[in-house]
Amino acid sequence: MTTQAPETKIVDAYRIACDGGEGALxxxxxxxxxxxxxxxxxxxxxxxxxxxKDFEGKV
Incomplete structure (x- = not known):
């Protein structure tokens, strides 16, 4: 059994909110x-x- 790699998201802001993106889960x-x-x-x-976004491809 394999586990999925964590998500990578490109964002515009330097302050962001994360809630897991799966509603109640x-x-x-x-x-x-x-x-x-x-x-x-x-x-x-x-x-x-x-x-x-300014660091895309550099990280």
């Missing part, structure tokens, strides 16, 4: 701040990776 909404030096952040609940 998701997780509590958390607000995440993307650092300006790294360009990405990972959700502590679902491990989704959010990359700021």
């Amino acid at each position: 998701g997780h509590p909404r958390v607000w995440l701040q993307i650092p300006h030096d790294t360009g990405y952040v990972e959700c502590p609940y679902c491990d989704a990776k959010y990359i700021q």
